[in-house]
Amino acid sequence: MSTTLRESLARGIQSAAVPDLDLAALIEVGEHRLRRRRLVGVLGSVAAVVVVLALALSAALNSPVRRGQQPVDHPRPTPDRAVAQPVRKVVYNDTSLFRHTAGAVHYGDRLVATSDAFIHLDVTDDGFVYTTRGGRVWFSNGGTTIQIGTACGFAPNRQISTMSSRLVMTANAGSQVAWFDCRARPGARPDLVVFDTGSSREVARREVPCRYFCTLVGLTVDQVYFDGGYYRGHPRAEHRLDVSTGRLVTTTPRLRATDIRSHPRGVVVGDSWQSGTATDGIGVEFRAEGSRLSPVRVAYGPDLAGGSVFDTGTKGLVQLRLPEGYRSRSDLRFTLFEWLDDDTVALVGGGLGNGLQDILTCRLSDGSCVVAVPGDDMHDRRTVPNMDLPG
Amino acid sequence: MAIRSQGDIADFSDLVAARSPALFRTAYAVVGDHQLAQDLLQEALAKAYVAWPRLRDTAKAEAYVRRTIVTTGISWWRRPSFHERPAAVLPEAGGSDATEQVTTRDAVWPLVCNLPPRQRTALVLRYYEDLSEAETADLMGCSVGTVKSQVSAALGKLREGVSDRSEVLFPDEAVTR
Numbered sequence: 001m002s003t004t005l006r007e008s009l010a011r012g013i014q015s016a017a018v019p020d021l022d023l024a025a026l027i028e029v030g031e032h033r034l035r036r037r038r039l040v041g042v043l044g045s046v047a048a049v050v051v052v053l054a055l056a057l058s059a060a061l062n063s064p065v066r067r068g069q070q071p072v073d074h075p076r077p078t079p080d081r082a083v084a085q086p087v088r089k090v091v092y093n094d095t096s097l098f099r100h101t102a103g104a105v106h107y108g109d110r111l112v113a114t115s116d117a118f119i120h121l122d123v124t125d126d127g128f129v130y131t132t133r134g135g136r137v138w139f140s141n142g143g144t145t146i147q148i149g150t151a152c153g154f155a156p157n158r159q160i161s162t163m164s165s166r167l168v169m170t171a172n173a174g175s176q177v178a179w180f181d182c183r184a185r186p187g188a189r190p191d192l193v194v195f196d197t198g199s200s201r202e203v204a205r206r207e208v209p210c211r212y213f214c215t216l217v218g219l220t221v222d223q224v225y226f227d228g229g230y231y232r233g234h235p236r237a238e239h240r241l242d243v244s245t246g247r248l249v250t251t252t253p254r255l256r257a258t259d260i261r262s263h264p265r266g267v268v269v270g271d272s273w274q275s276g277t278a279t280d281g282i283g284v285e286f287r288a289e290g291s292r293l294s295p296v297r298v299a300y301g302p303d304l305a306g307g308s309v310f311d312t313g314t315k316g317l318v319q320l321r322l323p324e325g326y327r328s329r330s331d332l333r334f335t336l337f338e339w340l341d342d343d344t345v346a347l348v349g350g351g352l353g354n355g356l357q358d359i360l361t362c363r364l365s366d367g368s369c370v371v372a373v374p375g376d377d378m379h380d381r382r383t384v385p386n387m388d389l390p391g
Numbered sequence: 392m393a394i395r396s397q398g399d400i401a402d403f404s405d406l407v408a409a410r411s412p413a414l415f416r417t418a419y420a421v422v423g424d425h426q427l428a429q430d431l432l433q434e435a436l437a438k439a440y441v442a443w444p445r446l447r448d449t450a451k452a453e454a455y456v457r458r459t460i461v462t463t464g465i466s467w468w469r470r471p472s473f474h475e476r477p478a479a480v481l482p483e484a485g486g487s488d489a490t491e492q493v494t495t496r497d498a499v500w501p502l503v504c505n506l507p508p509r510q511r512t513a514l515v516l517r518y519y520e521d522l523s524e525a526e527t528a529d530l531m532g533c534s535v536g537t538v539k540s541q542v543s544a545a546l547g548k549l550r551e552g553v554s555d556r557s558e559v560l561f562p563d564e565a566v567t568r
Contacts, residue, residue: 003560005561012499013416016425019425027400034394
């Protein structure tokens with residue numbers, strides 16, 4: 001008798017006894033899997049939240065790099081505008097640089113005697129810094145004066161002289177002062193040293209790649225700009241030391257300008273905020289036009305007659321005015337030499353042979369100026385900080 | 392405390408009571424081993440319990456379990472451990488005459504159990520469950536062409552295994568549904 005394949009399959013399959021399933025155990029297995037699935041879901045959600053938070057935190061910490069809108073070399077702007085800044089005192093000297101005798105520095109309402117004839121004068125938030133012949137760098141808080149280092153100058157003897165320039169420098173804000181030190185490797189490349197006058201300690205020291213000898217170009221917050229040791233007729237930012245990280249990188253004047261624009265205590269001089277020349281403000285020269293002070297020149301820059309000044313802290317237009325009743329002259333000029341705070345600058349009037357050495361303090365926000373220190377025709381030159389050596 | 396509601400548990404219990412014999416036979420047909428078939432059915436039912444709210448009615452639940460049996464059975468076959476089972480005693484060599492075994496009408500099933508799992512599954516679903524090629528393909532998660540080739544290969548092996556005295560009538564391979 002023949003059979004179909006289906007019948008043969010059915011006989012084979014149905015020959016297996018059907019087992020009795022433990023329904024309760026089956027349901028328990030199902031419930032266990034449901035509970036495990038829920039637990040996995042909860043843990044997964046928690047893990048996802050942790051990952052999202054971690055990514056958000058990482059993005060926040062690295063945001064300047066992630067945005068990619070600024071050059072790699074660009075130092076991270078510091079929101080120092082929101083932090084209360086100490087008010088610097090007006091610093092000046094009425095002793096001729098060429099007398100080669102000990103002098104005295106006016107520090108606010110104090111007069112501080114210097115140990116030797118100084119050839120350089122700068123200011124920090126904590127006091128003033130000066131350099132004497134032989135390269136000795138001194139700091140005074142108005143009461144105590146200490147030597148904080150020894151700077152060196154150009155080859156062949158690397159001695160700082162009265163003709164040396166831009167070898168010791170401070171920033172417009174903060175406590176840092178920078179200089180070059182040749183003592184570690186005589187005859188070799190110098191070290192760039194950064195000293196903090198607030199904590200009275202050296203905060204950075206790096207050997208710098210200078211062919212003959214570098215000169216300082218400028219300091220901003222935690223950044224020291226200097227050139228490569230080639231004479232170009234004017235300071236040109238080619239290297240930058242990041243004091244906070246110790247990194248030494250190459251840079252450009254444009255990047256330095258971007259850095260200046262990101263901090264208070266700088267100005268943009270030109271037709272507009274966008275197209276103007278960014279500068280730390282030191283050396284910007286104003287000419288009296290009636291009661292107004294109009295910018296005419298930026299240190300090492302072109303003539304800017306007819307241009308405007310914008311504050312990097314507010315991006316606002318700055319329109320300085322001479323004090324009420326000030327005896328103005330058509331050839332009267334003032335040069336910005338010190339930032340007292342984010343909104344106040346000090347300007348010194350005249351020049352050699354001019355006879356007018358008045359120091360004005362001016363508020364950028366409203367343009368008002370007052371005579372802080374009247375000039376004295378008995379002195380042939382009033383020395384103020386932050387200017388190129390000598391003085 | 393159970394996560395599923397009492398109503399869901401009652402419906403699931405009804406499915407197990409009513410359809411587990413048929414589902415077990417499908418599992419047995421797929422894996423060809425009684426113990427494995429029992430494990431396979433329990434696994435498929437446990438998956439159905441977890442997915443129960445999506446299954447809604449009994450017909451869908453049974454189809455879901457059947458599909459789970461087929462796909463899970465095939466996946467088990469792919470595991471290396473499925474082919475290597477520990478044995479306390481090695482099997483004796485030799486045995487009865489295979490030709491003698493396939494002379495009877497009941498001797499087809501051992502040949503079916505020796506088929507590769509996909510061929511066996513396709514054969515069982517087509518000629519035991521009486522599904523169409525399209526339904527078989529859907530259940531196995533493959534194309535109709537694959538079903539055809541698997542069934543053809545399975546029938547060829549069965550024909551080779553049976554003797555001329557076989558009483559089994561094989562289907563005409565040219566006739567398809």
